[in-house]
Every structure is written in C-alpha cells, then in structure tokens.
Amino acid sequence: MAKFLSLHDAVAANLSDGDVVAFEGFTHLIPHAAAHEAIRQGRRELTLVRMTPDIVYDQMIGLGMAKKVVFSYVGNPGVGLLRRLRDAVENAWPVPLEIEEHSHAAMANAYEAGAAGLPMAVFRGYRGAGLADVNPNIKMVECPFTGEILAAVPSMQPDVTFIHAQKANKKGDVLVEGIVGIQKEAVLAAGRAVVTVEEIVDNFDGLHPNACVLPAWTVSAICTVPGGAHPSYTHGYYGRDNVSYLEWDDISADRERFTAWMQANVFDASPEDFAGRVTKFRNAT
C-alpha cells in the first residue's frame, strides 16, 4: 500500500546497494529527481535496467554506481552517443561496466512477462540478429502447434522500479497518461515501486475509465516532486528541455567537466530544485 514519503525517505527505504533497479520512462516521464536522490545517497553495485538509458543513466554510470546495465538502446535521444557510458565500456572508467543488451521488442516483452508473473517472454524476434549470438539470455522455443521457432528471453522483474507520473490521489492511486511507455509493466513487474508525481489531488473524478491508473496497493511509496522529470517532460505539465539534452553532449565529453556538473547540479542540489528548472517549459504542453 502506497505511503506518502519524502523522496529522501522513499529512496532510502526502497533502494539498496546491489539492487536490480529500473528508473523507467520512454523519453517522457523519466524519473530524473529520483535518480538524483539515489546518486546523493551513494548507492553502489547497482544493476541498472532500462529500455532507453539516456543521460540520467550516463550520470549514474559516470559516477561508478553501476556494475551492470541492461538495455535495448543507449543513446542521448536525437543527439547521439552516451559519452560516460562509452568511457565505461571502452575504457572501464571509473569502473568496469557489464552490459546485457536486448532489442526493444525483447525488453518490452520481458517487462510484460514480468508484470504477468511469467518466467519468460516469447516473441518473434532476433532472426538473423547478432545479439542472439552474444547474449546467452536469448534462447529459442518451438511452437508445439506449428513448429515455428520463436525467441524467448527471461522476464524482467527488478527489485525496485522508479517512475515519474502526473499525479496521485489522496488514496495513493497513480495516474500516468500520454506516452505511457513501459511504466505500468515496470511497476507491476517489480518487487517494490516508488513513484514521484507532479501533484496530489483529492480524487480522480471524471477521469476516463480506461486511463492508465496504478491502484495504491501496487505502489510502495509516492513522493511529490514537481518538475521531477526534468529535462524530460510531463504531458499536461511542462515540455521537454531539449537544450539540456543537447548540452549534455558537451558536459559528458570531458571527465572533469562531468564531475563538476554533477557536484553543482546533483550533489549540491535537492529535489525542490526541479520545480524551478521546468518553469519556462510550463506553457509548452
């Protein structure tokens, strides 16, 4: 049952060294504030899971918090490569990084199977694709009706999932809308789930009956963090800070500049700083 906690307390209670953790969001609703809190709390030896690791995983990897990353696309969306991740993979800086790589279809199916309580996901995929040769977690199963060979991957069931969402009501039900991505599956597949929201409202009266709502009893903790997705965006609240994504390409190109940026913008900052970062994007939605 969802508890209303400060972000500090929610992260402290739900994320431990060595956890398999997903900070999910598919361009939209990326839980930057939660990840920054995990950085401040100094978590280590994490297995970071996400379909589309972007700059917030680049930050965590650049700080050496991860021993492994599981992903299907590692890039700064629309900008280019992830330079801290490259430095870790190519040069083991600051620490070596193990990678487990899938296709989007495989990761999406793996979360879906995780939410569905299954040990594996079955789909038509990886035909002729090189990943099947380098990732031992890609196997094949035969359809007992047609003989067709289909791909199988283990289901994805993180220890804990963090997401950002539009709002919660006072009972702790959570609303996600717009590009809903993989968030519902990532929450339902996980052992624990922490949600940062833009605001708490009295109730969801008048909401469309088929909107994506996570009932309070599927969520461990809810934290109000306005702007908590920045520089990602929150549909209905504020637009994407594309300039910050473009700037990250320069910041992350240099180890010292990266370190200084993290000190100023994460270690010396707090969850309350996110609200101010999105002010000028509030008319953009």
Add this chain to the structure above:
Amino acid sequence: MAKFLSLHDAVAANLSDGDVVAFEGFTHLIPHAAAHEAIRQGRRELTLVRMTPDIVYDQMIGLGMAKKVVFSYVGNPGVGLLRRLRDAVENAWPVPLEIEEHSHAAMANAYEAGAAGLPMAVFRGYRGAGLADVNPNIKMVECPFTGEILAAVPSMQPDVTFIHAQKANKKGDVLVEGIVGIQKEAVLAAGRAVVTVEEIVDNFDGLHPNACVLPAWTVSAICTVPGGAHPSYTHGYYGRDNVSYLEWDDISADRERFTAWMQANVFDASPEDFAGRVTKFRNAT
C-alpha cells in the same frame, strides 16, 4: 481501410458460410444487431468464437447456423444455462454442435497472441484442470530458463470479427470505452473486422490520449446502428436490459416458443428496430 456501409452490406461483404467468426463483447457492447443480420442472411456452417457466448450465440446455435463453438463460458450471465446450446450439445437439435472449450485465461491469451501475430499463446494455466485432458489444443511448453512447464494454446485469428462500439469519427477511427473486454484484440487478430457504432462524429478532439481507439485502417466496415448492442449495453449511451436476459431463460426453454420469438424479433425485424429497444434505458448510464 474502413468503409461506411449499411449493416446488410457489411455483413454480406464480410461473412461467408464456413467462416470462423467472433461476435465479441464481454457483457458490455455485445454486437446483437450484427448477429441478427447474419441470422437474416442465413449463414451456415459457422465456427462461432467467443469467450462468453450468451443469448445471441444461443439464438444462432438454436437456428443451426453453427457447426462448432469455441468458448470459455457458455451461460446467460447471472441467469443460468443456455438452453438452446444445451439442446444442441445434449440432443443435437437442430444440428450437432462441436465444442472447443478453454478457460478465460486461455481465450484471452489466444486473442492477444492472435493480435500479436504469434502462432501460440503461453501462460501459466490449466494446472490440474480437466480441460487439458479433453482439448487437444492445450499443450505444454518448457521455459528454457527455469524449466517451468507452462500452458500453450494456438492463437485465435478469426476470419472475421464483429464488435459494437460507441462511435466512429468521419475518418473511420473507432472508439471503444468502458469495459473494453477483448474487442481490440479480437479486431486486430481477425482477417476482417466489422464495427457497428452508436453514432458517427466529426472528430475525436479532446479524447483522452490513451483511450482505446482502433485506427480506420484496422477496420473493414463501419455501420451506424443505434442501440445495436441491445439487450447488452453501451457505456455512455444506454444501460443493460436485464429483464430481457431474464426473459430469455423462458423463451429458450421451449423449441416452438424460441422459433416464434426469432421470427417476430429477428427475421421480421431490421437493424433500425434496435434504437427503439433501448429508449427506456438511455437514462441508466
């Protein structure tokens, strides 16, 4: 791409003798008008597919239109048994009826796999259940990661699916809302799809972005049939005619009474009659 047709023309163009056909609806939005049109057009040798065959399948089976029914629950919901179906299964009246029986989980997964273009659905099911012994379309597959034995059924891909929905816009996109059931999957899994709607509107402006919308290019034909779900209901338009469901128990108990009812209410009726049948339920939603 969706064509706007009369119900007569849509059924004539899309349903043939011998087809595997799903008239889907999970209590809500059952496409009675479309099924009655199929009755009037005298289709034969159909394989009728539906998770919850209720009175409209009882009517089609009672007329001898089906050679087989694939289902997971055959009942008059909340009332009792289906007496015409029983007569066919127990006494081969008016013709013998082959049955293929699944659980809800299996049928739901089979439609889902059909929509997903897969040859089979995999799920955790049928453990200790007798259906696995009497239905050869239930098999087992082994998870290559854990060794767990899971159930598998062939995916469900009807030749044609009929559904009833709230509305279409002028481009032919279709909105389904409320208890959406299995309709999206049944449409996407089928070779052809015919949708009856309460009304055509100019556009879907202001609709929730994650509402269940079937784009025009996924639908073969759209027919405006106000009240077309009666005695089922259409969320936002009219309530369920529970009395008609209760009365069916008597009508269907007797072969002659059944035949007379079908003559008066189906053969001598038209799609336009449905609007009048729901008038008194329009305040009930």
Add this chain to the structure above:
Amino acid sequence: MSDATPEEMMTIAASRALRPDDVCFVGIGAPSAACNLARLTHAPDITLIYESGTIGTAPNVLPLSIGDGELCDTAVTTVSVPEMFRYWLQGGRVSVGFLGAAQLDKFGNINTTAIGDYHNPKVRLPGGGGAPEIASSCGEIFITMKQNQRGMVNRIDFFTSFGHGDGGDAREKLGIATKGPTLLVTDLATWKPDAVTKEFTVVSLHPGVSREQVQQTCGWPVTFAENVETTPAPSALELTTLRDLHARTKAAHSGDAA
C-alpha cells in the same frame, strides 16, 4: 438477530472471512454478495476485481453479470480482459479468489463444466470461465455453496478447477505454489481444510444447525473438527446491510432502467 435465512447466514459468514486489505477476484452470485457485504461493513477499503476488467469497484447494487456498467462506473480503473488475466490474476496480485460450485468434493475440487461424461453430458453446465486459473493463481480460494447431496459429492464428474486434488501435497506436486481452497462456507456450516489431509472439516455450525443436517446434505462422510464452534449469529448491521443491498439490486434489475 435470529431471523436470518440459511442463505443470508452463508453470505454473512463468508463476508466475515474477508480482510480489509484483501484483493478479491469476485464471481457472480453468492460470492459477489459476500464481497460487497464485506465492503459495506468491516472492510470498506477491500479491493474487488471482476474478470470483466474492473479493478477496485464499488457497485451500489449487485451486478447481474460480471460486466455490468456500474462496475466500470465505480472502479478505480478498467483494463482489458487480457491484461486482467495476465497482469492481475496470473501476476499474483489477487489475495482471495471466490468461487461457487455446481459439484464440489471434500478436497475443494470444483465442477461447473458438465454432469456426466464430458463428451456426452447429461447436463451441459456453463463451464469454468476464469475458474481454472483463479484456482491456481490467487493466494487462496474461498468457496461458497448451498449444501445438497447432488452438489457435495464423493467424486466430481469433471475437474473444472483444481482444489487439493486427492489431498495432502497434491498442489505442490503439480507445481502450484498458492494455497488453494482454505475456506468453505455453506448455508449450514463453515469448513476449513485439515492441515495435513486437506479434507474440508467442519469448524463451525451456523446457529441452530445440527451435525446431522450437515451430514444429510453432504455426499461424503463429514469430518468435524475437535472443537466445533457455533458461527456467531448475524449482527443487525450485517443483516440490514445485506437486505438493503438485495432490495436495491432487485429494484434495479426487475424494473425499467434505474
């Protein structure tokens, strides 16, 4: 209040077994009445799920079907049927599954499929619907049914859903990790499975019911617990709430649109 009918007593006894934080997969009929009575009395925050996709629903009247409009109107959210069976039932999120039965044996195995031979049935029943996977995926299973010799039988004709099989560790042997049937509430008594054999054992007789009545309406030799208690009589609140619920339901379903 002592004027409760046996069926009312059954519904009330069943409702009491539900805990305030349960997530309950509800069938139609007596299970639906018991679940909603619990919600309207001691368990206001209980989560009721109907297989039509409605999660956290709070109907003012009992639905005639598992997909009535009021279930959606009052739900926290309404999901598709595949999602219901994959994420919510199979995903292990349901603590209690509530089932009725046409035939039941002493190990909680249920038949709602056919009387007689499956391929040549004497009576073709509606079939399992969600029951086969409800029985294996929910944390535990509560069963309610009115006692009679035709229903409570020594051997069921068809295993629509698996209870404790032939008893003991039958579930574990099939790789089923959930508890299975942990409670049977009839119009005469409350039963729980023996810790070892898993045979349903009478633990409580409803007020005014004798052991003989229980045995006469049951097709297997009944085992009684060492200490058989008497089910507490319905409270005024329980009985009034249930009767009001049934009265509202009858008015809504028998007349014109409510």
Add this chain to the structure above:
Amino acid sequence: MSDATPEEMMTIAASRALRPDDVCFVGIGAPSAACNLARLTHAPDITLIYESGTIGTAPNVLPLSIGDGELCDTAVTTVSVPEMFRYWLQGGRVSVGFLGAAQLDKFGNINTTAIGDYHNPKVRLPGGGGAPEIASSCGEIFITMKQNQRGMVNRIDFFTSFGHGDGGDAREKLGIATKGPTLLVTDLATWKPDAVTKEFTVVSLHPGVSREQVQQTCGWPVTFAENVETTPAPSALELTTLRDLHARTKAAHSGDAA
C-alpha cells in the same frame, strides 16, 4: 530547383517512395524528416508510427526524440510500448520500416551496435533499439544514409538488423516472410536490390552526381542497373516544405519552450 543540398535531395527522394496508404514505422533523423515530408506533400493520409507508442501522429515540427510530446498530442491514439511491439509491429500491421545505419553492407544488413569487436568495442554505438524486429516484421524496409567509406562497408562489424544476409534467399532460409530492404536512398543515389542476388544496385543518380562519386564514397564495388536514371530534382513544393519543416523544428528545439 537546383540548389538543394545532397542531404535535402536524400530526404526528398526517400519521401517520394512512401505511398499514401503506407503505415510507416519511423526512426529519428533522416527517416523522420522523409516520412513527415511525405505526409506534408503527396501522402497526407499516411500513417506514421513512432515506437514510443504514438500511432497516426502528425507533428508540426520534427521530434528530437522518438517520444516527444507533440507526437502524442497529434496522434490518433497512444498505446503502451509492449502493445506497440506486439500488436502493431509483430502483428504485421506496418507496411514500411524506415531505418538509418552507422554501417551498411551491400545486402542491406545494418550495424548500429559497435565498431570493432562486440565485447571489446572501438566505438560503442547506441545499439539496435527496435531495429532487429523492425527489419523482420515490417512489410519492407527503406534505408537512408549519407554515403561514406566508413559507413558503406564490405563487411559490417555486427549484425544489428538483418537485411538480405549474404544475399539470395537468405531471409526465407531464416523463416523471415517479409521483403526486407527494398530501397536505399543516399545523398548521391537511389538503390534497389537486384531481383536475384539482392545486392543493392544503383537505379538512379541524384542530379549532378557521377558514378565515380558514388563509387568513391562506397566501400564495396558498386553495381549499376542497366538503365540508370536521373532522380527528378526536388520540386519547389518539396524543397519549401522540407525547409519550412526544418526551420520550425530548429526554432522549437534550440530556444526556450515554443
């Protein structure tokens, strides 16, 4: 209009290949520009799908990412990512998949994963994302990339997505029923696979481009079709529409919130 840049010519030539009734799975960059240009010119009813879940989207500016808000705001519907990959891509509902490439070989096999050894890469690229299944599930695949010797290579370092393998009936042998790459549009030429060998063959040179230029910027010995045509120059409408689109996009992404 003859003042089009080679990249503009590439985008315009690619856009022309799209048919009004196509359902197109769009990648970011040149594919996105080509698809939206087609929508804004000859194919107003084309369906554009981005893997973030947006179906039938019509953005006024090009998205920086595949999940920008405008994609959702203008979409017919927005579905979850698992549904996108299961019902829409794997379900066989996409007629054209549009891919870019870091490395490409003459059979349309693509590498966007790593340069050098996979386990010890010289350059770690972003990886495949949706590409492995886009390449096998879409009806056919269009590829766009700027020509250069590092990109168009004799042998790619990693098979991120499968084109025609080593040519001929390689796809059928793997049980892939879709057509695979049927078109390659570069900044210099338009290529189509040979009917038998499946090797990409130059069928059209963009205005002012020589065969030598095509060969000099390609790492494999180029085959030219029997009749090599000249790509029609961009029309005023095409070029104006594309430049307006890019200007709107630049304004929206570089400044404050639009």
